[in-house]
Amino acid sequence: MLDLTGKTAVVTGAGRGIGETIARLLAEQGAAVAVVDINLDPASGVAGTIQSAGGSAVALHCDVSDPQSISRLFDEAEAQLGSVDILVNNAGIGNFKPMPEVTLEDWDRVVDINLRGVHLCCQRAIIPMCERKSGKIINISSMGGQLGGLKVAPDYTAAKAGVIGLTKSYARYGARYGVNVNAVAPGPTATEMVADHFDPSSAPLGRLGTPRDIANAVLFLASSMSDYITGATIDVNGGMLMR
Ligand SMILES: NC(=O)c1ccc[n+]([C@@H]2O[C@H](COP(=O)([O-])OP(=O)(O)OC[C@H]3O[C@@H](n4cnc5c(N)ncnc54)[C@H](O)[C@@H]3O)[C@@H](O)[C@H]2O)c1
Incomplete structure (x- = not known):
């Protein structure tokens, strides 16, 4: 039931980071994957190694x-891979500034990427999914959006909390058409984004x-295993937040 053969993601x-691992795992399960990034070179590298391993992938900028860039992305993905069955809104930036130092420019940049970009990608993808009466959207939120800033600024936590509300709205919209929309809220995860900001022993799982x-949680939500789950946020945080 985790098989994604014939699906486009x-x-x-x-x-790089979490998104790279998600792309590789979905491709391993048989999906044709658009590896999307603002930096095309690393995305091309990821797509290339997926292809070398026998998978199907294209790199897209x-x-x-940027709303126009999003519009071009989906036109290009549909032209190259066909209808989009799975959308993973993973792109995001961190901001580890203390609250008093957060500028208006910081706020706008973080919210534009981490929240408005998720909304625009959902909005563009969900209409054709609803027409086909099938689709899975997975939005990457954050434990910071549930708990408040541990070591991150309010722009980041507000945007990630917003992703949880936005996910529920799109879930309600898509539900009558058989489109599932869910979120994954990672706790501190070992990528370049968090580098040395967190102490591993702060997680109950150590x-x-x-x-x-x-990526494992994303695969579950992208697969038919999760067909009766929508509007949910799955916590993947080693027990740091239990609710
Ligand atoms: N690493 C963590 O501890 C952690 C915890 C909770 C949530 N998250 C979330 O997980 C997601 C991935 O985080 P990560 O740690 O892998 O980050 P990362 O910085 O390692 O990777 C993020 C990727 O997004 C790309 N990107 C940045 N801005 C973009 C834009 N405007 N358009 C398109 N692509 C863009 C970057 O080029 C990069 O390849 C983010 O949404 C992040 O907020 C991460």
Whole structure:
């Protein structure tokens, strides 16, 4: 039931980190994957190694803070791979500034990428999914959006909390058409984004998350295993937040 053969997936921010691992895992399960990033070179590298391993992938450029870039992305993905069955809104940036130092420019940049970009990608993808009466959208939120800033600024936590509300709205919209929309909320996960910001012993399970931990939850939500789940946020945080 985790098999994604014949499915097309778009994964944003897939040039490195969690997005890269998600793209690789979906491709291993048989999906044709659009590896999307603002930096095309690393995305091309990821797509190339997926192809070398026998999978199907293309690298596509997109800046998710730019509405026109998003529009071009989906036109291109549909032209190259066909209808989009799975959308993973993973692209995001961190901001580790203390609250008093957050500028208006920081706020706009973080919210434009981490929240408005998710909305625009959902809005563009869900209409054709509803027409086909099938589709899975997975939005990457954050434990910071549920708990408040541990070591991250309010722009980031507000945007990630917003992703949870936005996910529920799109879930309600898509539900009558058989389109599932869910979120994954990672705790601190060992990628370049968090680098040395978190102490692994702060998690009850005694370690930081890995990109694979997050990708496993995304695969579950992308597959038919989760057909009766929508509007949910799955916590993948080693027990740091239990609710
Ligand atoms: N690493 C963590 O601890 C953690 C925890 C909770 C949530 N998250 C979320 O998981 C997602 C991935 O995080 P990560 O740690 O892999 O980050 P990362 O910085 O390692 O990778 C993010 C990727 O997104 C791309 N990107 C950045 N801005 C973009 C834009 N405007 N358009 C398109 N692509 C863009 C980057 O080029 C990069 O390849 C993010 O949404 C992040 O907020 C991460």
